[in-house]
Amino acid sequence: MTAAPPPALPAPLGLLAELTHRCPLACPYCSNPTALEPQAGELTAGEWARVFTEAAGLGVLQVHLSGGEPAARRDLVEIAGAAHAAGLYTNLITSAVGLDATRLDRLRGVGLDHVQISLQDVDAGSADHIADYPGAHRRKLTLAHRVVELGLALTVNAVIHRANIGNLAGLVGLAASLGAGRIEIAHAQYHGWALRNRAALMPTWAQVEQAMASLAQLRVQYEGRLAIDLVVPDYYARWPKPCMGGWGRRSLNVTPSGRVLPCHAAETIPGLEFWSVRERPLAEIWERSPAFQAFRGTDWMPEPCRSCDRREIDFGGCRCQALAITGDAAATDPACERSPDHALMRLLAGQDSTGGTPHYDWRGRAAAPVPAR
Ligand code: SF4
Ligand code: FES
Numbered sequence: 001m002t003a004a005p006p007p008a009l010p011a012p013l014g015l016l017a018e019l020t021h022r023c024p025l026a027c028p029y030c031s032n033p034t035a036l037e038p039q040a041g042e043l044t045a046g047e048w049a050r051v052f053t054e055a056a057g058l059g060v061l062q063v064h065l066s067g068g069e070p071a072a073r074r075d076l077v078e079i080a081g082a083a084h085a086a087g088l089y090t091n092l093i094t095s096a097v098g099l100d101a102t103r104l105d106r107l108r109g110v111g112l113d114h115v116q117i118s119l120q121d122v123d124a125g126s127a128d129h130i131a132d133y134p135g136a137h138r139r140k141l142t143l144a145h146r147v148v149e150l151g152l153a154l155t156v157n158a159v160i161h162r163a164n165i166g167n168l169a170g171l172v173g174l175a176a177s178l179g180a181g182r183i184e185i186a187h188a189q190y191h192g193w194a195l196r197n198r199a200a201l202m203p204t205w206a207q208v209e210q211a212m213a214s215l216a217q218l219r220v221q222y223e224g225r226l227a228i229d230l231v232v233p234d235y236y237a238r239w240p241k242p243c244m245g246g247w248g249r250r251s252l253n254v255t256p257s258g259r260v261l262p263c264h265a266a267e268t269i270p271g272l273e274f275w276s277v278r279e280r281p282l283a284e285i286w287e288r289s290p291a292f293q294a295f296r297g298t299d300w301m302p303e304p305c306r307s308c309d310r311r312e313i314d315f316g317g318c319r320c321q322a323l324a325i326t327g328d329a330a331a332t333d334p335a336c337e338r339s340p341d342h343a344l345m346r347l348l349a350g351q352d353s354t355g356g357t358p359h360y361d362w363r364g365r366a367a368a369p370v371p372a373r
Contacts, residue, residue: 017052021036068256070092071098117140121137182226234333260286262294300330
């Protein structure tokens, strides 16, 4: 027996397709789960094509081909072509490692619309150290140039943390010089593997203040040339973000093996039941899956969210963060200053950002020192 769907359920706008968890890089801020899904269980290109058709039927407009590193899939061109054929705006989120110009040309040929390339830092030495992959930065720049030559839209994504937060101006300048239309500067989110590295990644409050001031100047400097998005670090915020635009409200994540999640870290929440595209149509999962129903809307909210005037602005913030900090996924996100756990979050940020010289814990690699800044 499944519950009836809530009335007037909106259609999702975006679908994150995690084509594989395999990745050549080892970024310490990786928010994929600590236990990755094996290649043997990955959805086939044919299964992805069915998912994309069902997504378009459900109202999804954009698909983000992601991972891991999606280029690790030999059938990436076939998968991207299926997304385009389903009528979806198709975005490839890539580290650029494992994707050469020839395959990029073929991706454009099958209808790829947009490419998002991650940069770890401004200079190659630091960037390659963070990703623990010599030569990665140079490959990224080469591929970015080719993306622009092909007339594809380019976004640069830079995850910010203690080692690179002082280089915002350099990262923005680099994105502009590459011909990107947008740079997304996102603070590391401490989910999955990244939680193990929080003490090595957390910036100090002084660094965050400096970055915000620098960003205001950069926005003026690059107005009309480069859109600059910044996600303020939750641990230093006053208000939480509407994570995923609200749980089960705007988007879905499909894992490499076909499990459908309300957000990429939802599997960290104990007791949720996730349905698979291998067993049910996407529309049924969106409307009725217990995981999507768990925190959808506002009925699940405790106080202070329940009676708060911002409850339909941020939808109580991030469930996975509430779990990680308070041990209760149904608690108010402690990023919120009205949360009883807000002071604890600030305390953790202060402790982590000033607590000595911890080491990066790279997935599958030996621990290594954090670069001095
Ligand atoms: Fe958002 Fe809840 Fe904080 Fe209100 S109390 S601002 S709804 S997280
Ligand atoms: Fe899961 Fe925010 S990452 S709700």
